[in-house]
Amino acid sequence: MTVRPFDIRSQEFKRNPYPALAQMVEQGPLVKVKYPFIGDMWMTTTYEACNELLRDGRNFVRDARSAGLKKGANLPWWMPRSFKAMAVGMINRDPPDHRRLRGLVEQAFLRRSVDSLRPRFEQIVDRIIDDLAEKYDRTGQPVDLVADLARPFPLAVICELLGLPQADRPMFVRHAEAMANNPSWLSLFKMLSGLKRLTTYIRDQVQRVRRTPQEGLISALSAAEQAGDRLTEEEMVAMILLLLFAGHITTVHLIGAGIFTLFGHPSQKQALLADWSLAESAIDEMLRYISPVQMTKPMMPVRDMHWHGQDLKRGENVVAYIAAANVDPNQFPEPERFDILRRPNAHLAFGAGPHICLGLKLAVAETEIALRRLFTRFPNLELAVPIEQVPWSRQLGTRGMASLPVRLA
16 A cells, blocks of 8 residues: 655644545545654554554554564664663553553552642642743743643643652653654654663662652552552553653643634633633543544554455554544544534543553643633733744644743733
């Protein structure tokens, strides 16, 4: 099959992906695309195919060994060891390992419910908004809601949940910014170099809390047991990296692009600001309309098979392109229309099946708190540049804003 020419990194696509996504759905349900650094891979595009792929643990797996292949067979040969360490995390595992790891981390998560943490989240975001206001009053210049709110807020939340020292958090901001850089071989290896240092730091933190338990998810993970089982140190490091990056990058893009989307739909924005009971429905529609995470981690068939009209080889990379699934007109009438009252709205923004996002409630709560506190304080917030000039992030596999300059009117 011919490799599809869709450029999913371009500003044109990020700004208005809906025509290209509609073409993908029409050409689907399974197309082959060329993906940076990895090469050709299969991509499901329709809602039905994506949902089936995500839920079918019998025919599709994430660990190459589950398909009878050598460990890491689906990873590029040049992938550094520091990155391969993340492959032992639960996001890349299959049952029964995935079930064991998820059970342990859920046990740690359940010790503190999201509802009980809301007052602390509100304190964090209020402090950030105070800093925004002070900066705006002092300089008279527009502030960047990505750099000054959407990124530091979820990062502060996940660092606090993990129990990382306050003094170390600027380091995580630097690494988060590195991961948001324009994709290139140079930026990739800079990111991997930072990942190596970060992995060493996390390993030290794990050893420290095992000697002296303290408040936070790292200690809770260390203490969690299930049928006499515990996380190994390698699994702990991989889990913390997953929680740190996946646990905040999605929310960064959801908050930033969510605010931007409201600017582009003023009547919807006014409806939300007039009735915050619509927040849950509005965030569901942001998740569907934006798809902050555009695709899942690669899966692979366990055998040669004919699936949705294509011949797949055992071990080939297949990803669920949830950005296309979320605008499938067979599932969502008028999918290109942003409607905060859309019902039903069974989007796949958090995935589906056994690998559904563990932190989905946390991401929704953070976004609701950030939007409500920001717009309650600054209801006349406005863009500082024309809407078509706001840059989108070129980070691979995501959709969000590179920056969002605003005036605190």
